[in-house]
Each structure stands twice: as C-alpha cells, then as structure tokens.
Amino acid sequence: MWRSRFASPRVWLSAASLVLALSTGCSEPSTPSTPGVSEAPEAGLPVELDGAFVAVPRVVSAEQKQQAEQKLDGVVEDSGTSFYLAIRRSELGQKWFMSAYLKQNHPGGVLYNAAKSMGTRVVSFKEQNGKLFVLDVDERKAMSDVFDPDVVVEAYPIVTGHGPFNRSRGSDQYVLFDPTAGLNRFGVMGDTFSRRGVRFQVELIFAQRFRRLADGITFEQVFTGYLDVPDADAAELLEANPFRNSGTLALALRRYAESPGYTPTPLPPREHYFRGPARYIQNTLLTEQVAAKWNIHPGMKPIRWHITPSLITVQNDPRYQGYDLVGAVKRGIEGWNAAFGFKALEAVVDDDLSSFADDEKNTLIFDTDEAVPFAFANWRTNPNTGEIRGASVYLPALWVWWGDLVFGDDATAGVATLKTDRPLLLSWNGMGGDSLCELEPRGPQEAELEPWTPASRSAMAEATAPLTKKQKVEAYLTNVVLHEIGHTLGLRHNFMASRVYDGGPASPRATSVMDYLVDEDAVYLDTPGPYDVEAVRYLYGLSTQLPTLAFCTDEDTAVDPYCNPSDRFDDPLTKYYIPRFHERVDVWLRGTRPISQLLRSFDFYVKFPLQFVRAGNAQTRASAYLLTLAHVRPPLQVPAGAPATYAAQADEIAWRTLARLYLDPAASRGIFTANPPNSPELLPLVIADVRAILLNTDGIRSYTARRTMVDILKAQQTLASYATLREAQDTLTAQLPALSGDERLQSEDLIARISAAVSPYFR
Secondary structure (H helix, E strand, O other): OOOOOOOOHHHHHOOOOOOOOOOOOOOOOOOOOOOOOOOOOOOOOOOOOOOOEEEEEEEOOHHHHHHHHHHHOOOOOOOOEEEEEEEEHHHOOOOEEEEEEEEEEEOOHHHHOOOEEEEEEEEEEEEEOOEEEEEEOOHHHOOOOOOOOOEEEEEEEEOOOOHHHHOOOOHHHEEEEOOOOOOOOOOOHHHHHHOOOOOEEEEEEEEEEEEEEOOEEEEEEEEEEEEOOOOOOOHHHOOOOOOEEEEEEEEEEEEOOOOOOOOOEEOOOOOOEOEOOOEEEOOOOEEEOEEOEOOOOOOOOOEEEEEOOHHHHHHOOOOOOOOOHHHHHHHHHHOOHHHHOOOOEEEEEOOOHHHOOOOOOEEEEEEOOOOOOEEEEEEEEOOOOOEEEEEEEEEEOHHHHHHHHHOOOOOOOOOOOOOOOOOOEEOOEOHHHOEOOOOOOHHHHHHHHOOOOHHHHHOOOOOOOOOOHHHHHHHHHHHHHHHHHHHHOOEOOOOOHHHHOOOOOOOOOOOOOOOOOOHHHHOOOOOOOHHHHHHHHHHOOOOOOOOOOOOOOHHHHHOOOOOOOOOOOOOHHHHHHHHHHHHHHHHHHOOOOOHHHOHHHHHHHHHHHHHHHHHOOHHHHHHHHHHHOOOOOOOOOOOOOOOOOHHHHHHHHHHHHHHHHHOOOHHHOOOOOOOOOOOOOOHHHHHHHHHHHHOOOOOOOOHHHHHHHHHHHHHHOOHHHHHHHHHHHHHHHHHHHHOOHHHHHHHHHHHHHHHHHHOOOOO
C-alpha cells in the first residue's frame, strides 16, 4: 500500500505541504468549479497571494471524499484536502519551462519508464473561454518571418466561485485553475504510450508535494488510468488489471532563461556528440541542430550531483562493507573534472530519497534492487538552444552484485563462475523514454548461455598489472558511472576505443569510457580516457582541436564490423571473435548434445565472425570465412581419441554456419543481415566447401547438410554456382548404380532437388 504524509491545515494553507486534488480528466466543467468537485463557498480562510504561482487549498464535498476513498482504496491518508493553482495575470504571456519526469510507474516501475525525463517544453499561458490554455512557444518552429506558430498543448479548466480565493487581496490579479485536470490526458503519459500505438486515458489524479522554487514551482501528480490495449505482462508485474497503469509524475514550471555566456557548439562532421532539438533556419526550409551541452566554463559554480541515500544502504550491506562504494560512485562523477581541467562537477550523498525527481536537482538514483538489469541516463534540455538544464542517472545495485560475484584477487579481471540468469543491460535514454543503447556485458551474457570453465577464462588472460578484488569491484562501478555521466555531458558512444589494446601488458585497454568494455578491460579504465578528454574539451570550447583518436558510434555498428560494442583488441576478428568461437566449437565437437539443442549458444557465438564475412573488405571477408570454418570444413580431420559423435557435430556446425550466411531469415543474423557478396576473393572459397559437402567427399556429411548445400548454391545466383550444381547433378547420377537402400534414395532426392534448382536457375 502506498501512503502519503500530509501536513496540518496550517502548513498546507501556506502552500508548503503535500496535498490532494481530485479530477475526472479534462472534460468541460458543467459548473464554474472543477468537474465533480463541489466547493463549500465560505469554507477556509483567505489565501495569501504572492509570487507568480500560488497553491490555493480547497475542500471537497463529503460525496466526493467518499468516492475518492473508494477509488484510491487507502492510497492516501486524507482524501478531503486538495489544491488549485493560481497564476498571476501579468505572467500569462511570459515564457516558462514546463518539464515532466516520470518518478514512479505501476506496473513495471523502472522497467516501464520510471525514473526518466518525459521532456521539456517552452510554454506560455493564455486565458480564454473558461480555460487556461498552455501554448508551446519555443523558437524552433518558426519557418519564416510569416509562419511562426503557437501550438496549443494543454487546456486547464478555470475555477470560479472559490470563496477563500475570491476573498483574498489581489485575487483579481490571478487566474485560478485545476492543475490535475489536464496534462496527462493530452500529453506526457499519453504521448509516451502513443509511441507504442496505445491510447491512455486518465481516470483519477491527485496532486502532492507542491514546492516553490526560486524561479517557479514544482509539484507531483499521482495518476491512474486505462489503456485501450491490455498489457500481456501485467500479471507478472503484480497488476491484476492488464488495462490499468498508475504512476507519479513530477512537474515543474520554471521561468524561461538562457544561461549567460552560453555558446552553442555546431555539430562536427563526425558526430561525437548528441544532437540538441532540431529547429528551422528561417526562410530556408532547412533545419539545423547543435550539440547538446551544459554551460560549463572556467570559474563556474560546479554542477552538483545528488546521490540518493540508498547508496549508503547498499554500502552497509555486510556483503559489500569491504568496498568503498560511495567513493567509487563519486569518482565516476567527479572524475570528469580531470578532462575539463577545473572543478565542473561535484557529488554529494543526499539525505532525501523522495527528491530524486526534483527538477532543480541532478540525481544519481542508486537502486538497492539487485535484479533490475540495466542502467541509464537522461537529461532535460532547453528546446531553443540545446543547453542541458539538468540530468539524472539510474544505477541498480546489480552492478555491485555482479562485480562482487565475478572478480577475484588474481591477475586477470574475472574468475570462473556459475551460470546466472541475470543479464546486465546498460542504456542511455533521451526524451520520452527512447532507449539509445543497450549493453549486455560479455560475462553475464555468456554465463547465461553456458557455464564458464576455468579453461575458457584463462584462455583470455593476459599478463597485466595485478588488481585486488576490492580494486576491481570499485573500478568496475566507477567505470559504469563515468560512462553514464559522460552521456549526460553530451558524449556519444565510441566503440572504436577498445581497438587501441594490442594485448600486451603495457597496452592501454581503451581510449574512452564511452565504449562498451568487457569486464576484464573495464576495471582498468576508471578515469576518462584520452579520447574523452579530447571530446569534452572541444565540445565545451576549451580546445579548437576536434578529437583525433579512432571513433565510431551507434549508427556505424550497422555498416562496420570493426565497430562493435563489447569487443576487444586492435584486431577483434583474429584476437577475440575467432578464438572465442573456436573455443566454443571445440566444446561442441567433444560434447554429446547435438547443436540443435544448443542453438541459442550457437547463434550468439557464430554471428560475430560472420559479420566480417558479410561486411568486411575483400581480404577480411575471405580471411573471416576461412577462420570460421577452419575446424569443420571438408575434408574433416577427426583427431585421435575424439568421441564417436565428433564427425556428426562437425557436420552440423558446418551446414548451420553456411546456412546462416545464405539461407536463414534476417531476424536470425544479427545486425548484418545481407548475404555475403559474390566477390572473387570469397565466392570460390565458399563454393569449394559447399561442393565438397554436397558430394560428401570426406564421407561424413549428412543428408540434411547435403540438401542444404543445394539451396545455398541456388541462393548465390552466380554462373559458378550454377556450374557446380550441374556438375554435382552429373556426378550423383553417375554414382547411383553403385548405391542402394537409404543412400540411393537420398541421392535420388538430391538429384531431383538439383533439377528443380537449375530449371531454371536464375530467378
């Protein structure tokens, strides 16, 4: 049960308490008051009206109180108190930042977008026809001197007949409205669900935690409503009604301002940085975007990051008391000061867990949950300029749990461990809950597929500076925080950073914390790397030199196989992906389980070397192909002492790998989905293997493998492939008189398949 603490009437009369407001949505008021709320005209004392916005207490009728108690079912303690908001008329045409942040959500919590910014708009207010209209008045939409639209984004019902307000001195200078009768129905949560093609209708809202800020106000809305499409996972998330969604939305109205001296940074040709909002270049029909960034400069007051006190709870856990978790998290935030060359950021542990959604704070939410499988960051920007106004990071204790589990006091970064079903994800989120990246660190992901063995870990061990388990766990946590804070500073991923590592003991593991580093390497990068320093200094005008170190980012992963998250080494194909794949192949070849029972593992390991076959240059394609099939291509060499299933396993690995290249659906192929090019460097190598399997030249190829080769030759659509099919047809036909039983029947079927494939061959 959720309970809210409410202050005494004296406190909420001064507009500083948590109070309740009820509404049935944004329908037209049938009376001068808010729909469904009956005011006692003479109830309450006059309100002191001062400031741009004022909270005005109200009292609901006994009937409405009973209705609220029934619907909220004890969720709040006092369903008879509430507040309206009053805005001074002189402020109606002024510009305000309107920000929304989804603080809580049910079902799903942080799994369903909780702890994320829902966006910021620049708005003004206009009173008309019994409503207070909210207009989006940012400067981005002006197409020309003539066409500069104001866009209506909300309409709150204006409240009249409220006795205490009307008796207050200066009430005629204010407009009284109901802040709960809007926003959620036509925006924010509605927009969030509409991205999934789902309509969301608010049924009931109450408001709480009204606070005045130096430049405006902030309050929270607790809402419940219904989707028009059921959530299939609701029951697993302890929501009995699959149509219902509830949550807490933190809202802020703060006076619009641009920081003195703020200078936007144009996007460089290579986009090392996140884009700010797009805007029209007036009178051109062109749009432009600048890099998103803070107003960070020498001599500034440091940007303060508030770490939730839940970090202390985890720190005091007996399992983790040997680690300096607070220091590790602080180093992840303040470590960026070295890149700036001055104190730009500072970190403090907050004493208020309930304030993590406050618009005036930058918060690292350290969740005590060890099962939530991701971390993320998001920000709040000025839509006009791209200036970052605030940010937050979500980080669950799972990262500490995992580090404590896998790291040991050895020279390598990890240890052999048990199978786990807790994969880690690392994601950076922009406005509206869009996920821009996800990471499943190599350790958890592989452990979920198959248990690690001591041999598999030692095979990747390098001589390196020894670290204690304590150092590794703390550095690992610091690396995650550095990565997320780097995103909030405006830096994008750099998946080329790991290619600086040559495997030697003196070689750096990466040039950037903005890469997705495997666990073994992440513990050696607990400060910003040289790329990070270059990128930050250029973005914030501290250097005129663009970053010079190797760089690629998210969109490059779809075109360059060397731009891979979570890879290693200067040549990831030959030093990382192929050895890792061969290690698995050796295990499969000597195992007794058929590959058909290990497809999840096979799919994971085979897709990476095949990326280079599909999308590498001519030499890389040929090399990657030969290396991938090295242990299973014809003629197969069965080593002495191999199990009886060795040949059958090799046959299945070979035909499944070739089928993955040419026949399997795109959804099974990973990021790179195209068939390999029929280049002179690659095609003859493939045809040689396919021909040998089709004709069973080494005597161990199954009928399934052989008929698959027919389909592959058909799919290639080349004269060389066509000629190979014709040759195989003739060869198999000539062999028929010497065959009998199943072998003859299968050969006859292969001949028939070839006849169908070549008549005609070209599509």
